[in-house]
Amino acid sequence: MSETTKKKSIRWVEEPELGFWETTFVPAVLKGLKTTLRHVTARKTVTQQYPEVKPELPLHYRGVHRLNRDEEDRVKCVACMMCATACPANCISIQGQAAPPEWTDRDKFPKTFELDELRCIYCGMCEEACPVDAIELTHIYDLTGESREDLLYTKDKLLNVYDQTREDHRDPLRTGRGVLGPASEFVDLPALGPATSVPENDRSAKSETAGVIRTTGREGQQ
């Protein structure tokens, strides 16, 4: 051993010497047989009889998606594209549409919302990204379909999933705050200066709600 390898942090381990009994294999074989036969005689089966017995899934299990509804049964989604942007598998495609004027709490809603369950990797990033808790992953894991189109989930299908799972104790509504979700409560945030220029006639430039970038007013206060 050279001087450099004699550091105290390094522990040199030699493989244990094999004695008489170890090299005959007899005790090792008997010990192994004892272990396996103990499993035969005192058996605690871990197999689950799947189709008959459903598995107990953890609460954070990530299965098929759902689109939540708000208290007026409208789709909660505001077509902000955050989920589609966050999605690493690129499986979400949304077409936004201007919200009807009587929907005072949002600017847009999804005209179409398509989620390809075959492309999805069930990572849950969309759920993390959604500012209004509109998209959530449920416990449904046994998804089947007869064609690729069957598993291309549209807005209606995703809303149906919500209707099916809203009463299920395994899929509690995670939204507790605000009408639309946490993002809708951020009304008192000071608006910051524009990161990019916004046309004067853009609706967002005139809005008083939070998160909207505008050019006039309170820059001096910062």
Place this chain on the structure above:
Amino acid sequence: MFSDMTNPLPELLTTLITIAVVVGAIPGVCNYLILLERKLSAWMQDRIGPNRVGPKGLLQPLADGIKLLLKEEVIPGHVDRILFLLAPGISVFTALLAFAVVPFGPVGEPGVPSFLRFIIAPGIDIGLVFIFSIGSLAVYGVVLGGWASNNKYSALGALRASAQVVSYEIPLGMSVLGIALISGTMNLEQIMMQQIEGGILGWNIWFQPVAAVMFFTASLAEANRLPFDLAECEQELIGGWHTEYSALKWALFFLGEYTHMITISLLTAILFLGGWHFPGIAEAGGEASIISWVIKLGVLLTKALAFICIMIALRWTIPRFRFDQLMELAWRVMIPLSLANLLMVMICKHFEFSLWWLLPGSAGLFAAWGSISASLRAAERASRPGYVKQQQGAATAAAGSAH
């Protein structure tokens, strides 16, 4: 045996019936052994095992058989067709042929109906030699299959199988030569009867315990069973020599392997454990009744089944040997030991010592086994680059702490 040579017809009929029964029964038995293996392995791994087909999964072998029959027979384009098709046949043929001289019940006992014989070819005086010569032919199936597959994994598997079988033939044959010397015959029925007449103290295991262990180990290697299944190891060789086989041809290989297992288990029971004899249950010279021979048949088959269960348990217990360990076990341990064992029996027979001297002698042989292996292991360790002997290491450590 051929008492009525003037009229060979009954003899011929009996033989044909026995062959039909054996050939018909063995695939079924093999199928159920596979179910047993799957069930036992499942229990050892805290699983349930096949339980869907029939009550408790008992019809699973039937489903397996139908599946294998109806599966597509894939013959890859790059194989040597004749040898490729011949190999599984050889595998089964040799396994069944070796079974011809193995008695699987009380042969020639009073009370057994004349049409029941429990052995296909009775009175073969070279029984042992026949089994080993045919058994070593079985490797041709493996070698041909591996070579004809024209695939590097198959060829490697076949290469390993041939090296392994050639090595383990020697200890396998020599471990039973001691029995042949003690009994003075190679006829399996006579070997069995001599032990039975001696009672439980006449069982050969008392005189040849080390030979029994070596025989069992070497026959595991012969049958390519774990822990010696290097020829087909799934992890390295993707099945080895049967990589390219599918459907019924693949099933034939497995039929061969399981038939081999049955033969080995019966042989171990017959050669070392007194055949159908069991004290208090099946003794020699009982009254001639149906019950007595059925019990004797049951005892022998139970012994064989016990050995099969041990083989299965071993398979799911021990990891596979490394190839150098496999060869070392054969050439450096088992061959010298079996030679020494043979020599011991020869001395005993020549100077007419009591056979009981063989028991302490075998214990000595076992001690020699351990010592040889331990010294081999130490030598192997010492030959490694960078090896520091523990004593030297301890000395340096002591010197270092003194400063």
